[in-house]
Amino acid sequence: MIGILGAGAFGTALAVALAREGTPVTLWGRDPEAMAQLATTRLSPHLPGVDLPCGIAVTPDLAQAAQHRTLLLAVPMQSLSDLLGALDAPLDGARLVACCKGIDLATGTGPSKVITRAKPQALPAVLTGPSFAADIARGLPTALTLACGDAQAGHDLQHQLSTRSLRLYRTTDVTGAELGGALKNVIAIACGACIGAGLGDSARAALMTRGFAEMTRLAAHFGARPETLAGLSGLGDLALTCTSDLSRNYRFGQALGQGQAFDPRVTVEGAATARAVTRLAARDGLSMPISAVVAALAAGEATVSEALDELLSRPLKEE
Numbered sequence: 001m002i003g004i005l006g007a008g009a010f011g012t013a014l015a016v017a018l019a020r021e022g023t024p025v026t027l028w029g030r031d032p033e034a035m036a037q038l039a040t041t042r043l044s045p046h047l048p049g050v051d052l053p054c055g056i057a058v059t060p061d062l063a064q065a066a067q068h069r070t071l072l073l074a075v076p077m078q079s080l081s082d083l084l085g086a087l088d089a090p091l092d093g094a095r096l097v098a099c100c101k102g103i104d105l106a107t108g109t110g111p112s113k114v115i116t117r118a119k120p121q122a123l124p125a126v127l128t129g130p131s132f133a134a135d136i137a138r139g140l141p142t143a144l145t146l147a148c149g150d151a152q153a154g155h156d157l158q159h160q161l162s163t164r165s166l167r168l169y170r171t172t173d174v175t176g177a178e179l180g181g182a183l184k185n186v187i188a189i190a191c192g193a194c195i196g197a198g199l200g201d202s203a204r205a206a207l208m209t210r211g212f213a214e215m216t217r218l219a220a221h222f223g224a225r226p227e228t229l230a231g232l233s234g235l236g237d238l239a240l241t242c243t244s245d246l247s248r249n250y251r252f253g254q255a256l257g258q259g260q261a262f263d264p265r266v267t268v269e270g271a272a273t274a275r276a277v278t279r280l281a282a283r284d285g286l287s288m289p290i291s292a293v294v295a296a297l298a299a300g301e302a303t304v305s306e307a308l309d310e311l312l313s314r315p316l317k318e319e
């Protein structure tokens with residue numbers, strides 16, 4: 001049995017994929033009314049047209065959902081710490097799999113360190129990589145990365161969470177996997193802004209490539225392996241998110257590029273992560289120019305044309 005904490009798009013999609021293949025799931029959401037409605041209709045507003053299989057038990061009771069030994073944490077990055085704080089049990093030995101992508105603004109760390117800080121007796125892992133919730137819920141083929149510092153536990157989780165259409169690759173490089181997933185959202189905002197402002201596909205290819213260089217630079221600084229960044233959790237997710245209208249980060253960037261408003265209720269992980277990255281880069285003396293302009297753009301502190309000037313006026317250098 002698996003507990004999924006967070007009944008938004010991703011948590012619900014993972015619940016559907018697992019339950020469809022016979023794994024019983026307890027899906028927890030914080031809004032009792034929404035959970036009661038989900039239990040009755042078996043339809044989630046996050047996944048139109050997808051029926052919840054009967055193997056999913058829906059609950060607003062956090063303690064009940066958290067009884068399982070494997071818990072998928074599917075809330076936005078900036079809410080992860082609050083969610084863990086709301087869990088009274090120490091969760092000794094439980095496998096806590098972060099499904100969020102980002103860097104925690106309060107601590108400047110990724111989800112695995114947030115988990116360890118809150119629940120030192122639990123085992124942290126990360127599930128990340130290129131996948132839209134809608135695709136997973138429809139049973140379309142997807143490949144993700146399961147990262148866990150404990151190789152045996154990672155192997156077990158890989159088998160527990162893989163389905164016929166959801167194929168998990170494993171790694172012990174947790175830092176690389178979580179930084180790839182966090183940073184690709186920042187670059188996706190830049191690419192969305194580029195396309196939204198009519199700067200063209202060539203400029204987007206340049207942003208993706210130089211963005212990938214930034215991702216690799218920051219990740220290497222924190223001890224990640226380059227091959228992890230070149231895998232599903234880095235390059236794979238960068239390619240998906242920088243080129244698809246299904247991405248919220250990309251659409252947020254497009255709205256910035258077009259000078260249009262964007263619904264503040266939509267989860268856009270890259271905005272806070274760009275700020276967190278900019279702080280880390282300033283602290284550690286790293287060059288992260290695209291992240292810096294995305295942080296300024298997202299905060300309304302720069303226009304797209306100012307951001308472009310900033311990037312294009314940098315000194316010419318070796319690739």
Ligand SMILES: NC(=O)C1=CN([C@@H]2O[C@H](COP(=O)(O)OP(=O)(O)OC[C@H]3O[C@@H](n4cnc5c(N)ncnc54)[C@H](OP(=O)(O)O)[C@@H]3O)[C@@H](O)[C@H]2O)C=CC1
Pocket residue numbers: 006007008009010011029030031046074075076077079080082083099100101102131132133134266267269
């Ligand atoms: N959607 C996707 O395609 C994918 C998403 N992800 C990642 O998954 C994570 C979650 O995204 P996603 O599910 O799409 O986001 P959604 O906006 O669809 O859902 C977020 C859910 O988290 C809940 N939530 C927010 N804050 C808290 C909190 N403090 N305590 C408890 N619950 C909370 C929300 O509850 P409420 O409704 O009550 O506000 C909502 O149900 C993100 O990090 C994202 O990057 C990863 C891969 C794919």
Ligand SMILES: O=C(CO)COP(=O)(O)O
Pocket residue numbers: 101129130131132185188237240241246247248249250267268269
């Ligand atoms: O992480 C995702 C795809 O892998 C989802 O991207 P968005 O959060 O930008 O929608």
